[in-house]
Amino acid sequence: MNNQTIRQKLTDKFGDQLTGWEEPYGMLTFSAPKEMNLKVLQFLFDDPELKFQFLTDLTAVHYPSNPGGELAVVYHLHNLIDNVRIRFKIYTDINKPDVFSATALYQSANWMERETYDFYGVNFVGHPNLKRILNVDDMDYFPMRKEYPLEDQKRTDKDDEMFGRVPLTQ
Amino acid sequence: MSEHIKLPQGSLEKQTTTLNFGPTHPATHGVFQNIVELDGERVMDATQTVGYIHRAFEKIAERRPLYQITPLLDRMNYCSAPINDMGWHITCERLLDVKTPKRVDYLRVIIMELARISDHLICNSIVGVDSGAYTGFLYVMQYRELIYEIYEEVCGSRLTTNIGRIGGFERNFTNEAFQKLEKFLREWPVVLREFENLFTRNRIFMERTIGVGPIAAERALNYGFTGPNLRAAGVDYDVRVHTPYSSYEDFIFTIPVGKTGDCYDRFLVRNQEMWQSVNIIEQAYKKVQEFKGKDAEVFHADVPEYYLPDKKDVYTKMEALIYHFKIIMGEIEMPAGEIYSAVEGANGELGFYLISDGGRAPYRLHFRRPCFIYYQAYTELIKGGMLSDAVITMSSLNIIAGEMDA
Secondary structure (H helix, E strand, O other): OOHHHHHHHHHHHHHHHOEEEEOHHHOEEEEEOHHHHHHHHHHHHHOOOOOOOEEEEEEEEEOOOOOOOOEEEEEEEEEOOOOEEEEEEEEEOOOOOEEEOOOOOOOOHHHHHHHHHHHHOOEEEOOOOOOOOOOOOOOOOOOOOOOOOOOOOOOOOOOOOOOOOOOOOO | OHHHOOOOOOOOOOOOEEEEEOOOOOOOOOOOEEEEEEEOOEEEEEEEEOOOOOOOHHHHHOOOOHHHOHHHHHOOOHHHHHHHHHHHHHHHHHHHOOOOOHHHHHHHHHHHHHHHHHHHHHHHHHHHHHOOOOHHHHHHHHHHHHHHHHHHHHHOOOOOOOOOEOOEOOOOOOHHHHHHHHHHHHHHHHHHHHHHHHHOOOHHHHHHHOOOOOOOHHHHHHOOOOHHHHHHOOOOOOHHHHOOOOOHHHOOOOOOOOOOOOHHHHHHHHHHHHHHHHHHHHHHHHHHHOOOHHHHHOOEOOOOOOOOOOHHHHHHOHHHHHHHHHHHOOOOOOOOEEEEEEEEOOOOEEEEEEEEOOOOOOOEEEEEOHHHHHHHHHHHHHOOOEHHHHHHHHHHHOOOHHHHHO
């Protein structure tokens, strides 16, 4: 089984709803409309040839310059029998980041989805316990989004000698 | 008086005991909390709280040039920091399409397998400690010390090593490093044999671990287990074999697998892996010795844009001075791309998902931390067992708080 046959099987099943076919560094990558994510994952899981039954990684990426699809949720799937990996993405609007949860399919998605929610605010619909995992519970923002840049290395408004950087202008 | 004490609703009628286990507890071997619901000594339910040492590495990495991310990774699984470092260098090399010389690959294999041994021996001896056998833990410690001395010879530091650079090592291995490695290869198998004799057929140890915290292969896969914990359940998945990196395909070794996925099998799998690591190191050392003359001085690939030039060249050569300045100031622009690259960490598949938009720092960097993913199975593993079994299960899963929280 190679990338071509996987692509062929997926196109046979879902037609042109799957887009963004790429192969960066040899890993087949594609995306689907976000309402379809569970259908695609279930098909990849159940199909007797594809057998993508191992969820390696689940995370999100923030693209502020992509209006209507600012948040990308990225699944890395692995077929352990034929040893093939693929990457599957869905894009969601940051103002309505509702995505179906994959926890029914993969137990491992539980904490990974909580982590993704914690850092990007992706609302996984159907998750049994969607709350923050690494950050404090009463945090009211999603810190990995690009609108929260890290501290500017050149900022000069800090004058706390014990903790802050001493201003260069002194 | 009773109006001052507010009890949670239903707590007087409740028949079970709630126990806060952690965040700082000698038996958790790390900073994380378990809230355990007990009926007598039997565990009815458990809830995990993690994130006590979350340090936002993924966010920090978005502002750093590639070589400054390595020290962050040391602080993930600090029991085997070199594997994290090497995994990161390999990811960067794949992104930059750098081909490393064979000698570098073999030297890396030596360091990575040493790290695997040091990680596994800590985990296995801690399982011993938690079942009441302190001797093994104290006994093997001097060999972890020897491994740390080898790191020290190679890179100058011991625990958080920051070992290696993109393209290879910062300097060649000294003769002393090789002598220490020879000493290790000579003495460690004897000690490992003795360590095994202490535990493997020890009646008390067997009764404390056999059938404790088992998991079936199917459940383990569904929970995202990788590494020794998955292999103990009977799945022979190992990144070193499935997606070889750093010339692992040149070595002959076997992947030990267990059957039941309980604490005893996890212990045995880790022990066997230590033997396999010794075997790999011996092969790699033999291969390294075959390089003679000029070939024996190769310790990095030719990547001037990412590999710091020799200091004496910086003072005498224009090119070297320019690259030195650009690297230190983080002014090298990396190619745009998206890559997932994994290595076999001591706990399982340690993956790096790196997205570059062609800037000087990663656009997004995500770590697939094996601990974080398989720790969610902990409740299922301990439910119905005794509280003391929960402690052994935790240590035999080898949960490292630094890796879990990143």
